[in-house]
Amino acid sequence: MEEKNNKIDIILLLVFTALLLGVNIYLFAGKILPVNAIGIGIVIAAILTLSLYSFLYKDNPFFKIAENLFVGAGMGISVVIIWFNYLKPELYKPLIRYAVRDNIPGEPNFWLIIPMLLGLFMFARFLKKTMWLSRWSFAFIIGGGAGISIPVVIHSFILKQIEPSLQPVFVDGSFTLQSINIILLLSGTISVLIYFFFSTPHTGIVGNISRLGIWFLMVAFGASFGYTVMGRMSLLIQRIQFLLTDWLKINIQ
Template identity: 70%
Template sequence: MTPEKNNKTIDTILLIIFVAFLLGINIFLFSGKYLHFDTQGVGIVVAAFLTLAMYSFLYKDNPLFKIAEHIFVGIGMGMGVVLTWLQVIKPLLYKPLIRHAIFDNTPGTPDYILIVPMILGIFMFARLYGKTSWLSRWSFAFIVGGGAGIGIPVIINSLILKQLEPSLQPIFVDWVVTWQSINILLILVGTISVLIYFFFSLPHKGTIGGISRIGIWFLMISFGATFGYTVMGRMSLIIQRIQFLLTDWLHIIK
């Protein structure tokens, strides 16, 4: 038997054991009245299956993980369709415009100007047909141009001016050095040195090189802090999932 075939056999055996284990545990949980056969109970079993299927990736990429992955994409896609209809198309296009065209006795007057975004939206589908694909550019131009136009003043206001304001505070008040004045100075030095580090129009040698080195130190501390936060965030998620398995599903922890 080739090693590849051998691995496949081991994987199949593990898959069967996993499914049998899952079935056995759930039969025990339902028959022992630990879980009730209702929407909540079935929901917990489904969530537990998905959690374990996802963690099976720690062993290696396997069919169980792929099934979970495709379930997620399928459900996500379906929810996308439903939500797009319920939250976008129905209230913004169907009710104010399309319904008037379909049913004669619809109250109110149709909002004809909505024909423009409807056509631009339909133009998006022109991308699927070679000869008319250029029509989709009109829709993209509207979205991209609008996004750029809205973005410029908003980001200048919120990300430059609002950020500059606390960066340009007086360092010393009445020439008294306090812990706060040291911090303000450090933030100013840090911001400028990091900006110089990202300024590639000058060679990073001599004074510029020295300042950019300080910038790297600030960046490293910031990256370390972000890393620490991310690790702890993920750890709390792992704890939450294990708690779910042991408490809500298996009822080992009361």
């Protein structure tokens, strides 16, 4: 059975390759696509798109090629971004440039030696004797990260949430639809908070309120799910539009 499946896979692979070749030759020969960088770029993009979608069938050589290309290109781009967006403007220009070139106007910023050393300590991990130095960098990153994020968390996740929850239930002295909204908001917030209360077992009244909290959570997740799926659908449509109009030049209007 497995051998038969493998045979089918090979046939499908060959058909897929032949189709890709045939279609692209037709597109170039028929001058539907220009034989220049733009045309070749469109063809490569289309082949890579289809190769990645081929994963929906099963893992295959086309997907592996696209995957490795993707990882390699992604890594290459990030190295370039790190150099041009971080290392060059933040370290090379204000500090290292003065050491390696003459007649540079201005003064070097010697404070940058500290973060530069912390960065270099990360490479100390390659040697067993100097490995301990990398812990200084980690301590700085983790400590600094926690120090920066704690006030932000209190600001965004506690105070910013409390303030809008403290609304008068009666709007202009009367019970309106907005009052129901406020009660729902308040009961949702309190019941979800009780669900995330770990110090008491979720039984009795606490259990009932936390169950209500789960209901609120699931309603919110459902809405979020639907919203995101719609977003993903638009991405798919965008991709199909690219394949049909930009690659195959089929007018779908």
